[in-house]
Amino acid sequence: MARAAVQHQGYAARERRSPLAAFPASWLFLLPTVVFFLGWQLYPIARVAWMSFTDYHFLRANEPIHFVGLQNYREAFSDPLVRKGLLRAAGFTALFLPGMIFIPMVLAVMVDRISHPKLATLYRLILLIPSMIPGPLIFVLFRWMYDLYIGPINWLLVDVLGIYTLYNQPQWLGDPKLVFPSLTLMEWWWGLGYHTMFYLAGLATIPRDLYDAARVDGAGEWRLFRTVTFPRLLPIILVLVVLRFGTAMAVIDEYLIMGGFDRTRPTYTWTVYMWDLGFKIGDRNLGYAAAVGWVGAVAMLIVVAGLFWVFRTRD
Numbered sequence: 001m002a003r004a005a006v007q008h009q010g011y012a013a014r015e016r017r018s019p020l021a022a023f024p025a026s027w028l029f030l031l032p033t034v035v036f037f038l039g040w041q042l043y044p045i046a047r048v049a050w051m052s053f054t055d056y057h058f059l060r061a062n063e064p065i066h067f068v069g070l071q072n073y074r075e076a077f078s079d080p081l082v083r084k085g086l087l088r089a090a091g092f093t094a095l096f097l098p099g100m101i102f103i104p105m106v107l108a109v110m111v112d113r114i115s116h117p118k119l120a121t122l123y124r125l126i127l128l129i130p131s132m133i134p135g136p137l138i139f140v141l142f143r144w145m146y147d148l149y150i151g152p153i154n155w156l157l158v159d160v161l162g163i164y165t166l167y168n169q170p171q172w173l174g175d176p177k178l179v180f181p182s183l184t185l186m187e188w189w190w191g192l193g194y195h196t197m198f199y200l201a202g203l204a205t206i207p208r209d210l211y212d213a214a215r216v217d218g219a220g221e222w223r224l225f226r227t228v229t230f231p232r233l234l235p236i237i238l239v240l241v242v243l244r245f246g247t248a249m250a251v252i253d254e255y256l257i258m259g260g261f262d263r264t265r266p267t268y269t270w271t272v273y274m275w276d277l278g279f280k281i282g283d284r285n286l287g288y289a290a291a292v293g294w295v296g297a298v299a300m301l302i303v304v305a306g307l308f309w310v311f312r313t314r315d
Contacts, residue, residue, distance in 0.1 A: 049290075049294065052294050053070075057284060095180055100244050103188065107196050128194070130189055131191065131194040135253060136257075138186065139257045142182075142186045148169065148174065151172075154172075173258050176265065179259065180266055201236070237311055241307050245307065250296070255271070270295075277292065
């Protein structure tokens with residue numbers, strides 16, 4: 001009896017012990033992630049936000065920094081290059097996003113129907129090959145493919161098929177009407193396998209009983225997709241739309257490599273303008289460049305909020 005009483009008192013003491021007693025030990029495992037988030041994510045965001053309210057210039061380090069309030073933002077809203085850059089980025093996004101969302105979805109449905117396990121695994125591996133190639137190599141590869149004189153695409157169209165001549169052959173990266181479609185095809189090919197895997201993971205969570213019950217009711221393939229598959233893929237679609245909308249609106253590496261800093265080209269979007277202001281033009285007005293960046297970021301956040309409402313789950 002005495003031993004039982006001692007054990008009971010020990011259990012009661014442990015129950016009365018504050019949950020905070022285990023708090024420091026558990027958070028030690030998260031410490032590297034917290035440090036990385038604060039140092040590499042949160043601090044740069046706060047730093048850029050502070051800079052957008054100042055007249056900070058990189059090449060005027062010895063001069064005092066003055067707080068200018070909303071002056072940079074007023075200039076950004078009235079700057080035609082900011083408005084034109086946002087419209088150009090929106091045009092590329094409108095061209096890029098539908099294909100990047102729906103082409104992998106259709107492909108995932110087709111791959112999901114393959115019953116042979118080894119063949120299905122082979123298709124998945126082939127689809128993932130482009131996403132394993134580094135970005136700079138992709139850009140150099142497609143720049144060569146789109147080349148006016150030595151690129152294999154124009155060689156096929158001119159020398160093999162004879163559809164064009166040397167005088168009217170397509171200038172894939174030089175024609176303002178073709179540069180965005182050319183970059184869109186590159187981005188679609190690069191991300192096809194990665195996005196297909198997202199949809200395959202979503203398809204794996206759909207109970208097969210739903211398909212069997214729908215087929216018993218006489219549903220065809222299109223009706224199965226419309227009433228069973230698509231509604232249950234909405235969470236996956238939301239994630240991909242938000243991620244790809246953000247990357248498409250904020251593209252910069254592809255534009256710098258394919259188009260450079262020519263303001264007359266469609267690739268001179270708000271991100272290139274921000275980079276141009278902060279690191280290339282004159283005395284590097286980082287305060288104004290930061291304001292331009294925040295104008296674009298806030299515009300993107302507003303659209304993302306609307307996307308969350310449109311693609312909300314209704315199941």
